[in-house]
Amino acid sequence: MNIMVSHENELLLNTVRAFMEAEMFPHEQMVDKTGEVPEDLGRQIEARAKEVGLYACNLPEDVGGGGLGLSAMHLIEREYGKTSHALHSWAARPTELLLACEGDQREQYLLPAVRGEKRELFGLTEPEAGSDVMGMKTNARRDGDDWILNGTKHFISGPCMPDFAIVFAATGVDESPRGSRKRVTAFLVDIGAPGFECREGNRCVSYRGYRNYQLTFDNVRLGPGQVLGEEGRGLELAGQWLGMGRIWVGASCCGKAERILGLATEWAASRRQFGQPIGRFQATGFRLADGAMGLRAADLLVADAVARAERGAMEDADAAMVKVYCSEMLNRIADDTVQIYGGMGLMEELPIERLWRDSRLERIWDGTSEIQRHIITRSILRPLGA
Known part of the structure; x- marks a missing residue:
């Protein structure tokens, strides 16, 4: 990982990784082939997330949530990015918009969502x-x-x-x-x-x-x-969710990129052609080098946006930069990994083609790359009256 982690967050990271190893990774291929998460599996992930304190961990303790801060959520979202959204979404992080609930709304919507009842x-x-x-x-x-x-x-x-x-x-x-x-x-x-x-x-x-x-x-x-x-005031509420949502997309892209780049590196080191590992050929090795640099830059960009958000200084353009850069970085690494694997990269027996397909969506949802660039351009020009 390209970012420094405190001792407390290291313990959290270990919990998340153990949770994913037990509850998510074993089911990836089945879910992809069948196109669904069986209800009993989803409920099992949900129940286990509650047991280890990851369910509704993004919401404050005073409403029954885990009360984790943005730095901790950054690590969780990055790790969750390594697997399918179909699986980790069962370990719910209810939208922070529900904190706007007042009076009876809290008992009818907010608190049941925190408890996993709705x-x-x-x-x-x-x-x-x-x-x-x-x-x-x-x-x-x-x-x-x-x-x-x-x-x-x-x-x-x-x-x-x-x-x-x-x-x-x-x-x-x-x-x-x-x-x-x-x-x-x-x-x-x-x-x-x-x-x-x-x-x-x-x-x-x-x-x-x-x-x-x-x-x-x-x-x-x-x-x-x-x-x-x-x-x-609906768009203001939506904006609160979309801003951090785009940063979490960036964090998850970094997690997925780390996993894919690891697979590419192992293949480049073990696959031999013309008497040597294919990673020694510049056509392959330079792809790994570019991927490592892109991932390092993306991780730092996310960390900077999270730090800005913690200070209350994050702007729309900050989230947009994270979203467009991280999603496009991931797509480059995923595509290069397919190329490094060659024909095997497109075979269903390996996870490469699935991770490649999953990566493609990141440039579209939560605002396309084109929209993110528009937001960034607007932030540059508006101060000059253009």
Whole structure:
């Protein structure tokens, strides 16, 4: 690992690694081939995560969570990146957005999520509004004290059928210095509410077994107690989650890159051609060198963003830099590893092709590389009035 770890976090790291060795790595190939995590296996991972203190470890102790800080979560997310999202998502880290719950919402949504009694979905992306959040068509209109919700969401991911969804909907229009902007509000919507349909969506070649759902709302009536946070402040809530979420994607990319690079190095040292290990040929050795440099830089970039977040100084561009650099670094290492293995890199008997497929998704979800570059460019130009 390219970052320094305290003694306390070293103990945490050992716990996470032992947990993954016992509960996740043995099941990777089965999950990839069948395209699902059996319910009993998922619940076993969930129960074991609770036993070792990893379930809801990201949430504060005063709500029943593990109370781990960002530096500790950085190590956990990096290690989890070495295996399939379909498996480690069962060791849940409920979204921090639930900390915005107030009054009865805490007993109905937050605390059950911390205890593992309920699962949530984060419902933002739409078929015609992926990266363009302001193109959102899902809307909620007032009807007395209630709200009437209509619209559709897709690519809403989770390990299993959820109990409720955090849904973002346009609730009006606000004027800003840059013109009219939709006012977006977050709602807590229970599965089974009249007019709300949650069904499994398309199957993905990356992270097979990690499900994505399509959400449809047809005149769903919501009470005033189902607004999460304040009306019109939904994008601020979403931004809190997306910023650290992008950093955790970067951390997981570093973990996966470390695993893949290790496999490439072992193969380059043991595979012989023309009387010597193929790693001695510059065409192979330089790929390993480039991978090691890229991983070192990515790890340092994530560590810097985490340190900024701990000081309350992280900006959107910091998270964007982490997301785009780490995901593209991982893709280069994964592709180079397939090349180093040659034909064997594409055979299902080895984990290389699966890790290669899983790596490809990282440049898309939580904001594409193109969107991250747009965020970075904007941060450069706006101070100059451009």
